[in-house]
Amino acid sequence: AQTVTQSQPEMSVQEAETVTLSCTYDTSESNYYLFWYKQPPSRQMILVIRQEAYKQQNATENRFSVNFQKAAKSFSLKISDSQLGDTAMYFCAFPSGSRLTFGEGTQLTVNP
Amino acid sequence: ETGVTQSPTHLIKTRGQQVTLRCSSQSGHNTVSWYQQALGQGPQFIFQYYREEENGRGNFPPRFSGLQFPNYSSELNVNALELDDSALYLCASSIPYRGQNTEAFFGQGTRLTVV
Numbered sequence: 042a043q044t045v046t047q048s049q050p051e052m053s054v055q056e057a058e059t060v061t062l063s064c065t066y067d068t069s070e071s072n073y074y075l076f077w078y079k080q081p082p083s084r085q086m087i088l089v090i091r092q093e094a095y096k097q098q099n100a101t102e103n104r105f106s107v108n109f110q111k112a113a114k115s116f117s118l119k120i121s122d123s124q125l126g127d128t129a130m131y132f133c134a135f136p137s138g139s140r141l142t143f144g145e146g147t148q149l150t151v152n153p
Numbered sequence: 154e155t156g157v158t159q160s161p162t163h164l165i166k167t168r169g170q171q172v173t174l175r176c177s178s179q180s181g182h183n184t185v186s187w188y189q190q191a192l193g194q195g196p197q198f199i200f201q202y203y204r205e206e207e208n209g210r211g212n213f214p215p216r217f218s219g220l221q222f223p224n225y226s227s228e229l230n231v232n233a234l235e236l237d238d239s240a241l242y243l244c245a246s247s248i249p250y251r252g253q254n255t256e257a258f259f260g261q262g263t264r265l266t267v268v
Contacts, residue, residue, distance in 0.1 A: 045195075076256075078259075085261045085262070086243060086259035088256060088257075091256060132195055132196075136257075139186070139203070140186070140198040140201065140209055140211065141188075141196075141245075141257060142198070143195035143196050143197075144195055145195050146193075146194070
């Protein structure tokens with residue numbers, strides 16, 4: 042069974058600084074996607090960024106980028122120029138067939 | 154905001170009762186998945202419906218059941234409610250690509266409290 046591990050339950054960062062959230066996963070598949078989702082207090086899960094495992098280039102979406110290390114099964118999220126609106130729960134997720142397996146989440150707080 | 158809508162947003166039920174939660178998928182999405190998210194935890198997969206058929210199920214008892222309708226909207230039914238069923242229930246719609254979820258769009262969830 043696939044597992045996803047986020048080892049940082051809580052993190053905080055000052056506004057405008059950079060923060061990195063960690064995620065490791067376990068799978069025997071060779072071709073797959075990985076996702077980072079953000080869940081603000083409004084509860085709606087919002088896709089932040091997606092990485093395709095066969096692509097060597099790390100995905101980037103504006104201030105969000107990933108460091109994808111396939112051999113190490115590591116998929117970290119870097120948020121640059123942190124903003125107050127980035128305060129949320131962040132989940133790493135791994136799709137397998139019909140389901141998404143989520144990590145336990147990291148609560149990120151951006152301080153003014 | 155995504156095009157996935159869930160109703161109701163909040164619900165309080167008594168232990169032993171039955172509940173039905175509803176989800177309208179994003180336009181064009183033929184697959185709907187349901188997740189249970191306990192407080193402070195990541196979502197757990199309940200089941201998925203693809204073209205009105207169950208297409209995968211997580212580790213949940215049979216009293217959790219579902220339906221998908223021809224317009225791809227879906228219902229989650231829970232019988233004989235238990236206190237541990239108190240959680241946020243999330244619906245997600247998607248279009249699988251080669252059997253994989255390439256992107257899932259989530260609704261705002263239904264907060265169920267069982268007393």
